[in-house]
Amino acid sequence: MLTLPTKQQGVTLIELMIGIVIFAILLAIALPNFSAFIANSNIRNAAEAMQNGLGLARVEALRRNTQVNFSSGVDSSTDSSWAVGCTAASASCPAVIMKRVAAEGSTQAQVATSEVVASTGAAAGTTVFTNTLTFNGLGRVIxxxxxTADNAVYDISNSGGGTCAVAGGKMRCLRVIVTPAGQIRMCDPALTVSKPTDPQAC
Incomplete structure (x- = not known):
């Protein structure tokens, strides 16, 4: 009587080792891209939060018909933390309406503020803006x-992610611009030269 060979169940040690080697190779290939993705996500989170905070300050100033401050770097002068609050604090208008800490999704993000001439984009000669903008009851920046002829600029980068794309690196650093009229927009400074008609360009 013939006996059929039993089927192998599971995997052999050699098959397991080959699988681990293939997984390690794929992980080594993907890791640099994943690190860049995380760094860019940090920048994007910080920039969107900055834009939202500025929008909140403007809306609160319009809604309350009073002056409302947006202050960046409240935890550290270069991090992505910010606070929105009334200039003349009262029971109906608190000194802190909302606050965001840098640990909320953008721990590595760094923010640099500057003031530029609105018509040319060049650095302003005499600056007024430091890290606080105050919106009045009409939604304009006081x-x-x-x-009145300058824009406030928040440049968001990543301290551990490397060099920004505008300087030849891989980081997609972003910029938030506020005009004296209270218009707020986010843009990509790397697109200024290569694609001047791009809506995301600064």
Missing amino acids: ASTLA
């Missing part, structure tokens, strides 16, 4: 926190 002249004591931003000169």
Whole structure:
């Protein structure tokens, strides 16, 4: 009587080792791209939060018909933390309406503020803006926190992610611009030269 050979169940040690080697190779290939993805996500989260916070300050100023401050770097001068609050704090208008800490999705993000001439984009000669913008009841930025011919600029980068694309690196650093009229937009400074008609370009 013939006996059929039994089927092998499971995997052999050699098959397991080959699988581990293939997985390690794929992980080594994907890891640099994954690190760049995480760093870019940090920048995007911080920039969107900055834009949302500025929008909140403007809306609260319109809604309450009073001056409302947006202050960046409240935890550290270069991190992505910010706070929105009334200039003249009262029971109906608190000194802190909302606050965001840097640990909320953008721990590595760094923010640099500057003031530029609106018509040319060049650095302003005499600056008023530091890290606080004040919106009035009409939704405009008051002249004591931003000169009427200049824009406030928040440049968001990543401290551990490397060099920004505008300087030849891989990081997609972003910029949030606020005009004296209270318009707020986010853009990509790397697109200024290569694609000047791109809506995302600064």
